[in-house]
Amino acid sequence: MAEGFFKTDRGRAVLLVSPPFLYAFFLLAVPLGAIILFSFWTQDFVTVNTTFTTANYQEFWDKPIYKLLLGRSLYVSGMVTLVTVLSAYPIAYFVSFHVHPTKKSMWLFLITIPFWTSYLIRVFLWKVILGYNGVVNSSLMELGIIHEPLTFILYNVNAVIITLAHAFAPFAILPIFVALEKIDRSFLEASQDLGESKFSTFLRITLPLSMPGLVASVMIVFIPTIGDYVTPELMGGAGGKLIANMIQTQFLQLNNAPMGATLAIIAMVCVTAISLFFIFLNRRWLRGRA
Amino acid sequence: MTPKPLIQLSGVDKYYGDYHALRGIDLTINEGEFFSLLGPSGCGKTTLLRTIAGFEGVSGGTLMIDGKNMAGVSPNLRPTNMVFQSYAIFPHLSVAENVAFGLRKDPRSKEEKAKAVAEALEMVGLGGYGNRAAHALSGGQRQRVALARALILKPKVLLLDEPLSALDKKMRELMQVELIRLQRQVGITFILVTHDQEEALVMSDRIAVMFEGEIGQLDDPETLYRRPNSKRVAEFIGKMNFLDGTATAEGNRIAVDVAGLGKGDIAADQAPGGMPLGKVTVGIRPETLAIVFEGETTDRRICDAVVDEVVYYGDMTYYDVKVPGVDKPLTISMKNMIGRPVLDVGALTRVAWDERSLVVLAA
Structure with a gap:
């Protein structure tokens, strides 16, 4: 009977959809469910008290440190997104509009070069560049531009922003590049023909038509940076710790998985809210596009 | 104005x-x-x-x-x-x-x-x-x-x-x-x-x-x-039959001897690309040629021909006809009318032409 079932259309559909379903269920839904469940439990020293309670959420609300860290995380992610997307746009624009078509793939290939080394090594390289006796400081001192090493570029929020912005640059460049590539070049000529200069053509045609790519970049950069804890750990110093570091601390050092889960859920809700806003924005720009 | x-x-x-x-x-x-x-x-x-x-x-x-x-x-x-x-x-x-x-x-x-x-x-x-x-x-x-x-x-x-x-x-x-x-x-x-x-x-x-x-x-x-002034313009615009010919000046007119059709006397404006003499190409549009059907008479010049190909378009029929002395068949377009049959391939017929519709071009 079972053999017969897998020969029917319905059975074949079940067979086809099973692997992705199992993957999604056990690797996404179950862990997420566990985190949500944990967030409503509490830690009693070594055991977990499984009585349902919102005490963790109350604690988040009462202790200013959590809100401070979440606020700083949102600020850092926002700044990283801003810096990354603003610097990615000109690069994507240049490759799309000014690089000869036969050389475009080579340029994209070059843009991915930073990815050839591990994320951790890249973070350490930024330490070398930004450090007290690092590349930036020693160059500027040799040139006589400064007399003492700059201290505001390492072990604080700025260092985290610089490092993350560099790490996510290719992720931001590619969606914008794709959106720019899709723009029919005759639109630009038509706009100029109708009296617009090159700059106003950019504002009225190129920018709105590349908006879906821009929004995609924003989301691709913003969402993972909220959860990043390696860079703030290594580059942030005492004042540069973010919510992700706190989550890690709760889970590992403080052995308070329920509180860590609660913070993770709250951070996720924030990200979801902001993402929904951008998706809504994207819908508005996607309207009317064939 | x-x-x-x-x-x-x-x-x-x-x-x-x-x-x-x-x-x-x-x-x-x-x-x-x-x-x-x-x-x-x-x-x-x-x-x-x-x-x-x-x-x-x-x-x-x-x-x-x-x-x-x-x-x-x-x-x-x-x-x-x-x-x-x-x-x-x-x-x-x-x-x-x-x-x-x-x-x-x-x-x-x-x-x-x-x-x-x-x-x-x-x-x-x-x-x-x-x-x-x-x-x-x-x-x-x-x-x-x-x-x-x-x-x-x-x-x-x-x-x-x-x-x-x-x-x-x-x-x-x-x-x-x-x-x-x-x-x-x-x-x-x-x-x-x-x-x-x-x-x-x-x-x-x-x-x-x-x-x-x-x-x-x-x-x-x-x-x-x-009046296309060259062979390539004539070829690009509409359809044109090209025949070899020899032109000699006669005052301000030209006498042309067209292969397959015969001698013609043409005015200067029929050579819009200038007055070429000696070996020339003579162009003639399909609609200025006509099949003379059984029982019809014409005061235009006539030559014998054999139908080589028939393409029926509904309102028109295009005939490719072979004229003695010309290698390439001539294309003729004829309006389809009541009482006018569509000829079969191989039919013997007569073709009427007019020297006023010739265009003389450089060879």
Whole structure:
């Protein structure tokens, strides 16, 4: 009977959809469910008290440190997104509009070069560049531009922003590049023909038509940076710790998985809210596009 | 009324690297004229149009529009507007926003502009379409939007880059008539680029036929069709039979001995490319030849022929006939009428021709 079932259309559909379903269920839904469940439990020293309670959420609300860290995380992610997307746009624009078509793939290939080394090594390289006796400081001192090493570029929020912005640059460049590539070049000529200069053509045609790519970049950069804890750990110093570091601390050092889960859920809700806003924005720009 | 020149090109050259796209174009286009640039693909007609629009600079020579030298003037500052081959309707804007695109710097009030947009849409037959999304339009509607968007700015010249090539046959014929009507209505100079000779003949006041970056012939449609000045123009426009011949001058007329047909006496204007003597090519249009059917008489000259091929078109039948002394069959087009049979392949028949319809061209 079972053999017969897998020969029917319905059975074949079940067979086809099973692997992705199992993957999604056990690797996404179950862990997420566990985190949500944990967030409503509490830690009693070594055991977990499984009585349902919102005490963790109350604690988040009462202790200013959590809100401070979440606020700083949102600020850092926002700044990283801003810096990354603003610097990615000109690069994507240049490759799309000014690089000869036969050389475009080579340029994209070059843009991915930073990815050839591990994320951790890249973070350490930024330490070398930004450090007290690092590349930036020693160059500027040799040139006589400064007399003492700059201290505001390492072990604080700025260092985290610089490092993350560099790490996510290719992720931001590619969606914008794709959106720019899709723009029919005759639109630009038509706009100029109708009296617009090159700059106003950019504002009225190129920018709105590349908006879906821009929004995609924003989301691709913003969402993972909220959860990043390696860079703030290594580059942030005492004042540069973010919510992700706190989550890690709760889970590992403080052995308070329920509180860590609660913070993770709250951070996720924030990200979801902001993402929904951008998706809504994207819908508005996607309207009317064939 | 004497025509007032609006666009003047003198010795315009255009190079793309080593490639010589325009070779010393001299051309004057008048105010209010419907002018066509016709030619096979790669002949430079689109390059010439884009040069006038300002998207391409000239490598040599001068381009004047309305008495002003256009050297270094960017497209947004020229009194020209263009309808692109792809129509280039902005996909993120509505129909009305597309049409109003060029009005940003217009000092008129918002209400007046909205009224102008509505009028422009009305003019192209799209009244009430203003709120539609651009992507919801058909090909013909896109083209109308492109026309309205260009004409609302009241340009001195409207440039049309193969505007009908993306439409199906019925729509194309409809738009041809509409474009002519529109051009008469607004009185603006239209410059049309096309590779479709029929389209050019139907629509234009004058046509420049281009080959390899040069203008082969510049004339009104009738002259172009009846008196092509070279073999390549004759071949490109309509269908033409070519026969070998020998020409000798006789005063200001020419005596030609046409292979297969016989001797003819022709006037000087039947040699529009100049008076070639000796070996010549004689052109004759299919519709100026006629099959003389059983029982019909004609006062025209006659020669015997054998039907080689019959192509039936409904209203017309095209015959390829073999004439003694000519290798290639002659094509004859005959209107199908009551009492006129369609001949079979291999039938013996007679062909009537007239020396007044011959065109003598350089061999």
